Amino acid sequence: xxxxxxxxxxxxxxxxxxxxxxxxxxxxxxxxxxxxxxxxxxxxxxxxxxxxxxxxxxxxxxxxxxxxxxxxxxxxxxxxxxxxxxxxxxxxxxxxxxxxxxxxxxxxxxxxxxxxxxxx
Numbered sequence: 606x607x608x609x610x611x612x613x614x615x616x617x618x619x620x621x622x623x624x625x626x627x628x629x630x631x632x633x634x635x636x637x638x639x640x641x642x643x644x645x646x647x648x649x650x651x652x653x654x655x656x657x658x659x660x661x662x663x664x665x666x667x668x669x670x671x672x673x674x675x676x677x678x679x680x681x682x683x684x685x686x687x688x689x690x691x692x693x694x695x696x697x698x699x700x701x702x703x704x705x706x707x708x709x710x711x712x713x714x715x716x717x718x719x720x721x722x723x724x725x
Contacts, residue, residue, distance in 0.1 A: 615693075616694070617667055619659065622659045622663065623701055627659075630652040630706070633645060633649050634710075634711075634716065635712050637712065642720070646713075653706055660703065660706075664698050667697070674691075675691065
């Protein structure tokens with residue numbers, strides 16, 4: 606659990622948006638898997654896209670913060686260390702968000718399979 610908290614903290618403010626959109630996508634996909642109905646597919650698709658764009662905004666925002674802060678450091682060794690740590694932290698929205706998207710896709714596939722089986 607501490608790893609998840611660290612991941613969330615490292616991602617910064619954008620993690621709130623990624624988790625919110627990701628959770629809405631995942632919850633809707635779970636509902637779709639349990640009770641498949643084609644009318645939910647559009648919402649899942651667009652919420653997944655919103656989650657994807659939130660992930661990219663989060664990564665870009667985090668990289669911009671790292672680049673802004675690294676600019677003020679004189680020591681080259683310290684600068685390279687901070688760049689590596691900052692890069693790792695900047696990828697936190699991608700790690701969390703793409704996990705949400707993978708699970709959303711899995712549940713959507715289950716729902717789609719159940720819907721297709723019902724029609725056949």
